[in-house]
Amino acid sequence: MPVYRLPKEIIFPNPELSEEDGLLAIGGDLSLDRLLLAYCNGIFPWYNEGEPILWWCPKPRFILIPKEINISKSMKKIIKRDIFKVTFNADFEGVINNCKHIREDNNEETWISDDMKAAYINLFNNGYAMSVETYLDEELVGGLYGVKIGKCFFGESMFSKVSNSSKIALIKLAEKLYNEDYLFIDCQMQTKHLESMGGKFVDWNTFKNLLSNGLEEIYLDKK
Known part of the structure; x- marks a missing residue:
C-alpha cells in the first residue's frame, strides 16, 4: 500500500491503511491541532532528525492496562524502602531533555529533535501531556513523559540514571492513571522492560475500541 504524503490541511488517511511496519504517512507538521488529531486516531510521529516527519500506526498495538x-x-x-521521591508535572522539560541526552550520550539515534521537543512542550503547556519525575537525594534520576487525551495515555519516552528509577516512575504513573479511570497506556512499541511489567499486544479492533471509549470522556466532561 502507498505511504500518504500529508497536505497542509490537517487531515490523516485512515489508520487502517498503514504499512505492515506501521508507517502510514509522511510530511505535515507538529502543530498542536495535527498532533491531537493524530493521537485521537492512534497515530504518532516518529522520525530521526533531518528526515521528513513520519507518522505511524502499528498494528497490533503494545499497551499496558x-x-x-x-x-x-x-x-x-x-x-517499601521509600528511597525515591516521585512527582508529576514538576519538570516536564527536564524529563524530555534527559530522554534526549541519554540516548545521545549512548551514541543512539534519538527522535527527540528540537522540533519534537518544542511540540511536546507545547502539548504540555496546553494540558495534553504529562511527565513523571523520580528523584534520589533531590536529583532527577529517572522519569517519563507522554500525551494524555480523555482517559487515554500515550507513552513517549523514559529515562533512567539510577537502577529502577524509570520502573518506579511507570508504577506510580499506572497507579495514578488507574485511580483516575484511564483505560490504557499506549506503549507504541514492544520492549522486554515493558513486557516484564505487564505490557501486552492487543489487536487493532481492541485498541480502537479502547481509544474510542477513552476519548468519549472528553465529550462527557463537556456536558
Missing part, C-alpha cells in the same frame, strides 16, 4: 501493571517482589521491596 493500568490495573494490570506487574510489580515484582524486588520492586515492592524497593518501593
Whole structure:
C-alpha cells in the first residue's frame, strides 16, 4: 500500500491503511491541532532528525492496562524502602531533555529533535501531556513523559540514571492513571522492560475500541 504524503490541511488517511511496519504517512507538521488529531486516531510521529516527519500506526498495538501493571517482589521491596521521591508535572522539560541526552550520550539515534521537543512542550503547556519525575537525594534520576487525551495515555519516552528509577516512575504513573479511570497506556512499541511489567499486544479492533471509549470522556466532561 502507498505511504500518504500529508497536505497542509490537517487531515490523516485512515489508520487502517498503514504499512505492515506501521508507517502510514509522511510530511505535515507538529502543530498542536495535527498532533491531537493524530493521537485521537492512534497515530504518532516518529522520525530521526533531518528526515521528513513520519507518522505511524502499528498494528497490533503494545499497551499496558493500568490495573494490570506487574510489580515484582524486588520492586515492592524497593518501593517499601521509600528511597525515591516521585512527582508529576514538576519538570516536564527536564524529563524530555534527559530522554534526549541519554540516548545521545549512548551514541543512539534519538527522535527527540528540537522540533519534537518544542511540540511536546507545547502539548504540555496546553494540558495534553504529562511527565513523571523520580528523584534520589533531590536529583532527577529517572522519569517519563507522554500525551494524555480523555482517559487515554500515550507513552513517549523514559529515562533512567539510577537502577529502577524509570520502573518506579511507570508504577506510580499506572497507579495514578488507574485511580483516575484511564483505560490504557499506549506503549507504541514492544520492549522486554515493558513486557516484564505487564505490557501486552492487543489487536487493532481492541485498541480502537479502547481509544474510542477513552476519548468519549472528553465529550462527557463537556456536558
